[in-house]
Amino acid sequence: MTKIGIILGSTRPNRNGEQVAKWVYDVASRRGDAEYELVDLRDYPLPHLDEPMSAAWGPNYQHDHTKQWSEKIASFDGFVIVTPEYNHSTSGVLKNAIDYLYREWNDKAVGFVSYGGVGGARAAEHLRLIAGELQMADVRQQVTISLRTEFENFSVFKPGQYTENDLTVLLDQVTAWSNALAPLRAAASAA
Template structure:
């Protein structure tokens, strides 16, 4: 069974990402074709990237960076739970992406975005970043819109009440499963 790492892309005390990740994991674990593991960036306190180069060219020296690389290298694909901060992804997420390279190559990635426009601008930037890391971002994504996001944050609504989201999750994970299988076969042939 293919292993998918689900990365919570924020670390703030008041983050929404943990709530979104738990909701997503509850849906994802209903599948029988993929195995999911939650990866919380809070558990990987990476300093700002200050290596001589990415680990494509030179080994990482930072112990926490090496621990992160080992963890992300365990997976066949990824789902990133991505907040939108000022029209882009969080700094800690970008930093975590920069700390690995070899581990990401030729693996698929999907996104669950949230924020004022469903995190769409952050997800769009993340697609560009992950392409540069030689990943394969899938077209389908899940976007938790700003109005819903704010009502959930204020306790007026729950993610489970948003009936438009589960079909989006299913579609995204169907795409991710296809790409995960196809790319794993291709990686194993090299």
């Protein structure tokens, strides 16, 4: 069965992203089209990129934390990335985690669920540029969550029905593209 990782891209204390990521996972888990897993970056405490070689040159990792992260990401066929917007971009911890790897991201679909003052739209746009470099297929649908309208007192997540409808479309697209890219992943692993 297709495996989709839901990556929680914030490690801050009192992060709003945990509520959002758990909601994404709950909605996704009610579906029967894929196996979904929540991946919390707190469980993968990666220091600032400390591998001596670029992952783009081949997975010759020196550190156990990189090997564990590589194994986790390689196990998925596609991703939903839940990202905050910090200073018109994504979080540093998420960018760092992405930069650790290369081939593990290739030929996989990705969708973005973003949150922030303007729904996190700018963070997702930056991630789309990064996804292109990693040879990922980013889906068109995006879920943007405003801190003003979908968080009570900016801290308690209360998504509207329209947000769940957007998430359903995003999950449909990520699953379809993950399945469509399966032949490319198979050819790469056979090489």
